Amino acid sequence: MNINKLDLLSKGWNTSEIEKVSQILAKAEGDNKGKSKYVDWLRIIVLGLLMIANGFVCSELLVPFIYALHSSLILIIAALIGFIFSMLFTLVIYDFERIHHTNETNLFVAFIVSGILNFYLILEFTAQFGIKTQLPLTNNIYLIAGTFLIAFLIPQLVYQMQKKSQI
Numbered sequence: 001m002n003i004n005k006l007d008l009l010s011k012g013w014n015t016s017e018i019e020k021v022s023q024i025l026a027k028a029e030g031d032n033k034g035k036s037k038y039v040d041w042l043r044i045i046v047l048g049l050l051m052i053a054n055g056f057v058c059s060e061l062l063v064p065f066i067y068a069l070h071s072s073l074i075l076i077i078a079a080l081i082g083f084i085f086s087m088l089f090t091l092v093i094y095d096f097e098r099i100h101h102t103n104e105t106n107l108f109v110a111f112i113v114s115g116i117l118n119f120y121l122i123l124e125f126t127a128q129f130g131i132k133t134q135l136p137l138t139n140n141i142y143l144i145a146g147t148f149l150i151a152f153l154i155p156q157l158v159y160q161m162q163k164k165s166q167i
Helices: 005-010 015-068 073-100 105-133 141-166
Strands: none
Touching (some): 005 015, 015 105, 073 105, 105 141
16 A cells, blocks of 8 residues: 655654554555465356356347347347346456455456357357257358357456556
């Protein structure tokens, strides 16, 4: 934590008090570095696992709609589901980076991998559902999975571009 020493001096603090506070804060930050790194690493792993679990849930959720709806409404549903879950994860990543003042590229990579995994899972679960139920597939599954993937990636890409423009 940075201390504005001039600001404290103007508020009536003397130099010995400022130095003592600086030492206490430096010691406290040093004591928590190891624990903090472990907790941060654990948060990143949990967020990655949540993104993968999201892929399974979203993919399974979309499959019945893919077979039931025979219009462009399924594209809107796929885009909404992808966009909403993406916004949630993007907000978590934003908060994590804001709190820790770091740029987490591994979370961005996990986000991209999660989107591609969602694309594959939608294709796979739809194929398995069709085999089990013998229902005809009237929608273009690649278009639906692609719509989901694009909608899933848009919030994170916008966030990354905003970060780059702020630098």
